[in-house]
Amino acid sequence: MKYDIIVLGSGPGGYVTAIRASQLGFKVAVIERENLGGICLNWGCIPTKALLKSAQVYEYLKHVDEYGLKAKEIDKDFDAVVKRSRNVADGMSKGVQFLMKKNKIDVIYGFGKLKGGKKVVVTDDQNKETEYSADHIVIATGARSRELPFLPIDGEKVIGYRQAMTLPKQPKKMIIVGSGAIGVEFAYFYNSMGTEVVIVEFLPNLVPLEDEEVSKQFEKSFKKSGIKVMTNSSVTKVDTSGKGVKATVKTKNGEEVIEADILLSAVGIKSNIEGIGLEDIGIVVDKDKILVNDYYQTNLPGYYAIGDVVPGPALAHVASAEGITCVEKIAGLNPEPVDYGNIPGCTYATPEIASVGLTEAQAKEKGYDIKVGKFPFSASGKASAAGTKDGFVKVIFDAKYGEWLGCHMIGAGVTDMIAEAVVARKLETTGHEVLKAIHPHPTMSEAVMEAVAAAYDEVIHL
Known part of the structure; x- marks a missing residue:
């Protein structure tokens, strides 16, 4: 043929x-x-x-x-x-x-x-x-799923994302190695269902590719929901010879052995x-x-x-x-x-994370003189009415030309809001144009306009 x-x-x-x-x-x-x-x-x-x-x-x-x-x-x-x-x-x-x-x-x-x-x-x-x-x-x-040499996936006690979706029974305790989107989404799911969850992340922050303020807010929300977070930590050994899994975790304070029913390896692809x-x-x-x-x-x-x-x-x-x-x-x-440079990234745990463009640290590294604005959902009428006040919208602009360098969101429904920033950046919209585009009230999306207003010292509701 x-x-x-x-x-x-x-x-x-x-x-x-x-x-x-x-x-x-x-x-x-x-x-x-x-x-x-x-x-x-x-x-x-x-x-x-x-x-x-x-x-x-x-x-x-x-x-x-x-x-x-x-x-x-x-x-x-x-x-x-x-x-x-x-x-x-x-x-x-x-x-x-x-x-x-x-x-x-x-x-x-x-x-x-x-x-x-x-x-x-x-x-x-x-x-x-x-x-x-x-x-x-x-x-x-x-x-x-990528397999690490010391963390081979057996499909029963050490699993990848495929097995995590169709486990025959809910585990009482689960260790998740890696805190990218796959790791934290399953952490949220199993924790909400009642499983005791421990996340082990090698880098200093959860969701390490995100803006640091987003990562810190996310970790705070996860800890509040009862998930144990171990950053600056790595699994060095796994023992599956007994009933469950024993993972040896190296932390900055030494080694710790954690026992669980199942270990989910979410260390990339x-x-x-x-x-x-x-x-x-x-x-x-x-x-x-x-x-x-x-x-x-x-x-x-x-x-x-x-x-x-x-x-x-x-x-x-x-x-x-x-x-x-x-x-x-x-x-x-x-x-x-x-x-x-204009690809949106989304993480669908609760709270959701959505971002596009440069983080604040990246913008500074590139030598931009920047304006940064933040608007917390705690000041949003829609978020208050919905009972979803955790999180914020953060925007980063080039102070010289008003170019929208980055947008970072954490909160309820933000994965449906990030497209505004993607389209605006594609159209080379400036901060003032976003600010003067009337956003509907009360909505979660007006937090974008408010964050831009904060960057330009025109914020009303803070």
Whole structure:
């Protein structure tokens, strides 16, 4: 079979690439070894949000009296929560199947391996091999949990994010190693469900890529909710010989042994680039990533790579944008390269975190003279009415030209608010323009305007 474009992998990078290619008139096939939608739809972004929503609703029910309401015998059903999450994931995956049919994209199930001459050999579940060719092949094979040498994942006592979503029973105590988005989202979920949670983070702050003030507020909120936080700490040894897990944790005060039912390793991800033929055909790889140019062309003509397998943030929305840019360039359009300085990052624990652009420390390191504004949700009428007063919006502007350098939010619903900053930065909006754009009241989003007003010494409600 000959195609114009073959996409290897059907995650939010792969399936979006395929659909855009089809819209542009190409004959397209997608090769998928497991489920349409990839990790994001089946084992990542979407089902985790379903788990987190159940946890959030349960939290509301536990504090129902704070809203002047009464409820008796509030409890959770862990199995039902997990089942709901899986149903949500299944529904989303079926949605991608519909999109493939609608856009006349062929779905080929099996493990794809690249060959020279722009060919892919697909091995199906019956071990039958079939060869396909295309003018252009896009590699979008994604990533999986990274394993540390002293922390091998056995799938039972030491687990990755996939097992954390479908545990047969709720653990009484859990150790989570790593406090990036995956680590803290599961920490929030299991803590809300009643599991005793300990987070071990090697760096000085939780969510270490965030602005330091956000990290400190987040740690404060987590500690308040009963999660034990161990920063500047690392797991050096794990013993799984007994009933549960014994983790030896090195801290600045010495070593400590922590016992738990399960340890979740959330120390990052590893690109899925093994066994797909990269070495055979000579595609250049460096530090676990396929090297590409601004339009995702590898060193071999006709072979491209996007998403978690290339350098840059390993985020679903980034993979989608890269795939669209890639195929639009193939089609002879003139797409703008992806602006990696304007990528929003979101963490969906409670409180939520959302950010884009430079942190305050990064802006200073780059030599900017800056204006910084902060507006706490404790001063927001909407937040007070909703009972979600934790957190704030922080904005950073270049004092000379008014350029919006960074925006950092922590609080309820902020992942739905960050797009304002992303669009404004894309349009090169200045601080005064944001300030004079009337925001609706009462909303959480008006905190953005208030934070900008604070940066320019015009704040009203502080």
